[in-house]
Structures are given as C-alpha cells and as structure tokens.
Amino acid sequence: MTRSRSAPRAVARAAVALAVAAASLVLPGPTAPAQAAIGGVTWQDEFNAPAGAAVDQSKWRFDIGGGGWGNNERQYYTNSTSNAVHDGQGNLVITARRDNPANYQCHYGRCEYTSARLLTAATFTQAYGRFEARIKIPRGQGIWPAFWMLGNDMGSVGWPNAGEIDIMENIGREPNTVYGTIHGPGYSGGGGITGNRTVGAPLADGFHTYRVDWEPNSIVWYLDGVEFHRVDPGRLGGNRWVFDHPFFMILNVAVGGNWPGYPDGTTQFPQQMLVDYVRVNGYTDGGNPPGTTRLRGAQSGRCIDIPSANPVDGAKLQIWDCNTTAAQAWTFAGDGTVRAMGKCMDPAWAGTANGTEVNLVTCNGNPAQRFTLNASGDLVNLSANRCVDVRDQNPANGGKLQLWDCAGSANQRWSRY
Known part of the structure; x- marks a missing residue:
C-alpha cells in the first residue's frame, strides 16, 4: 500500500x-x-x-x-x-x-x-x-x-x-x-x-x-x-x-x-x-436497536427522550426513565446529526444563545443540527459551541433540554447507554 x-x-x-x-x-x-x-x-x-x-x-x-x-x-x-x-x-x-x-x-x-x-x-x-x-x-x-x-x-x-x-x-x-x-x-x-x-x-x-x-x-x-x-x-x-x-x-x-x-x-x-x-x-448492541444508543444523563440517570414517542416537528426533548423504545434510540449519523424516529436533534430556530430549546425537527442539512459527544461526556452543538443542558438542573422525568455554556456540571454530562 x-x-x-x-x-x-x-x-x-x-x-x-x-x-x-x-x-x-x-x-x-x-x-x-x-x-x-x-x-x-x-x-x-x-x-x-x-x-x-x-x-x-x-x-x-x-x-x-x-x-x-x-x-x-x-x-x-x-x-x-x-x-x-x-x-x-x-x-x-x-x-x-x-x-x-x-x-x-x-x-x-x-x-x-x-x-x-x-x-x-x-x-x-x-x-x-x-x-x-x-x-x-x-x-x-x-x-x-x-x-x-x-x-x-x-x-x-x-x-x-x-x-x-x-x-x-x-x-x-x-x-x-x-x-x-x-x-x-x-x-x-x-x-x-x-x-x-x-x-x-x-x-x-x-x-x-x-x-x-x-x-x-x-x-x-x-x-x-x-x-x-x-x-x-x-x-x-x-x-x-x-x-x-x-x-x-x-x-x-x-x-x-x-x-x-x-x-x-x-x-x-x-x-x-x-x-x-x-x-x-x-x-453487542446492549439491547438497543442495531446502530443506536441511548444517551443517559450523569445527574439524573435518565435518558434523552422524545415526549410520548411522538416525533412531531418541534417536540421539546426531555429526560425520562431509560427504556428501549424508539423514542430513546439515537443514532450519530455520518453527517454529524443525532437522530431518532427519523428526525434530528435541533436547536430551536437554529439558535446559538444560552437557553435555546433543544427540539426534534425534520433533518434539513442545516449545520445547526450537528452535534458531537466529546471525551468529557459533553454533547456539544458545533454551531453554538454550547452544551446540551437539562434546564434548571431538573433531574425528574420531563426535565427539558436547552443549550448552555459548557461548565462541566452533571446536568450537562451524557454517556452512551
């Protein structure tokens, strides 16, 4: 060679x-x-x-x-x-x-x-x-x-x-x-x-x-x-x-x-x-559908979830008890997007500011939909250079996600599960 x-x-x-x-x-x-x-x-x-x-x-x-x-x-x-x-x-x-x-x-x-x-x-x-x-x-x-x-x-x-x-x-x-x-x-x-x-x-x-x-x-x-x-x-x-x-x-x-x-x-x-x-x-796939992973929060032990497993555009992503449903089966796609149920994790209206909601939206090729899970466990939105964060550090089922300055706090740390 x-x-x-x-x-x-x-x-x-x-x-x-x-x-x-x-x-x-x-x-x-x-x-x-x-x-x-x-x-x-x-x-x-x-x-x-x-x-x-x-x-x-x-x-x-x-x-x-x-x-x-x-x-x-x-x-x-x-x-x-x-x-x-x-x-x-x-x-x-x-x-x-x-x-x-x-x-x-x-x-x-x-x-x-x-x-x-x-x-x-x-x-x-x-x-x-x-x-x-x-x-x-x-x-x-x-x-x-x-x-x-x-x-x-x-x-x-x-x-x-x-x-x-x-x-x-x-x-x-x-x-x-x-x-x-x-x-x-x-x-x-x-x-x-x-x-x-x-x-x-x-x-x-x-x-x-x-x-x-x-x-x-x-x-x-x-x-x-x-x-x-x-x-x-x-x-x-x-x-x-x-x-x-x-x-x-x-x-x-x-x-x-x-x-x-x-x-x-x-x-x-x-x-x-x-x-x-x-x-x-x-x-082994660990019980997840092939090629997918759950994303579990370090603070709560709960996983990023699509509410009611309903992949409607604009669904506000949340944390929920980890399970093996399609609502928690995320794929890190080759274009840098993070996908579940056929749609993409997305900062609302391509926002980059602190407090921008993290939603589920039809995949559209916008660079704003690109994320990476780095070695520290930070799920980083590349356009904003901010982390996916559980709002108000709420560890309960239904806690909503947002973008926020990466601080290394437990409510911003995620691992494949």
Missing part, C-alpha cells in the same frame, strides 16, 4: 479546524463515559510458541518489500524469522535491523534496514468491538512502531476511502507519547483526526496496553485502560464516516519516514517490539 504524510498511517499534527473547535472547551476533569458494548473474544494470539518459532500463518501474513510504503520509509519488510519470531517467553518479537543484503532493493537503492510488517487481511477481519494489544515498543530516533487497522475494501476502493484506524503509533523523537488517529476521505494524511497522550516515562521502558473500543459512529482510544481520544461523525466537518465495515489489523516497525525522520548517530540497532498478546472482542 502507498502512503505518505498524505497516505495511510500518516498522522496529522495539525488539527482539523472543526475538530479543534469541538474539542477546545476548557472543562473540569471528565466523568467516565460509557464504554462500548463489548462481547466475548472473537480472535486472539497469545504468542506462546517455542523460542525461534515462526509467526502463525493461520493468523498473520506478511507485507514484503522496500518501496517506501508511501512515507519514504527506509526498511525492507521481510518474512524472515530474523525480523519476526517468537521468543519462547510469551512474546512475538519484531526486530528492525541495520542490514543491507544485496538482494533487498529499496526505493532509494540498496536497503540499509530490514524489519517486518504482519497483517490479518487474509485471515481475520471484523467490524466493531475491542481491539487491544500489550506491547513493549522499541526506541530511538527514526523508529516508528505501530498497531493499526485498514478497511477490508482497500483493494476495491483504495485509501483513504477504505478507512484507517491507528490504535497506537509512536515516533522515537517523542518517546513518552502515543498517538491515535483515523484517516478517511477528506481527513487523511495531514488532516487525519488525531489525539495523543504523554506519560511520565518512555513507553519503551515497559509493556503497555493499547486499545480501541469501536462501535457504530464512535471510536475511543485507551492507553493502559485510560481514555485519551474519541471520535464520532460530528468531528469530520461534514466528511464521510467510513468506519462501518470490517477492518484488518497490522503490526509493524518502520525505520525512517516523513513524519518520524531518519535514524541518526544516536539510534542503536537492532530495535525490537515485543508483543505479549493481541485480542479482539466482538460488539
């Missing part, structure tokens, strides 16, 4: 303006949002083979070559146990070596490095669920480890239309920082929607768990069980959400490239990435 800073796994350092606008509210510390409805294990590799054993080809295959992979990378990917092998201690070891065998030709001439890139495109794909690996990453300037996914329709629609989910990326010059990103049509390469977390010690000092929980219209990233990034269709500035079909997984260690830069005199070889396990869990 070809990619560069404008190709797959090309993570943006510059944020998309709309994404920044939605995420830039300065708020108190987040409450814990609801996690995706995660089912049982559907695929795993615990890497418990004897020392020297090759990769299990019923689970993983190899990408091979030295064409730069769209990023001007310097390594040649092989299928040799010199670059990917079990260590007998419960780990897969991917090794990047300073190596220049005569038969390995790279885009810049005779290759200087070898490494490995494993993928499940021919053995396993899945839409939605939890994808997690426990990894000890390598280190050093120009070293670029990753655990990521691509859409299984890459061969027919190409990149970025197939979609890309980067679960974990690190570049050697930022040893304490993990990045998580999506790429798709209109938000690829330098425009990818990205988040990161920086910890107090180099990630290469030990094992860490890297994971995404992926459900319809939502992807959430975690480092060691702590959320650090969340995206939904409202973050895409009107671009198409393409994370609605099966993806396959990739593990690799690249050497050099446009984003990480290139090895220098400080970079030591060989560098190894140790993978303790990769596990995938399925997705």
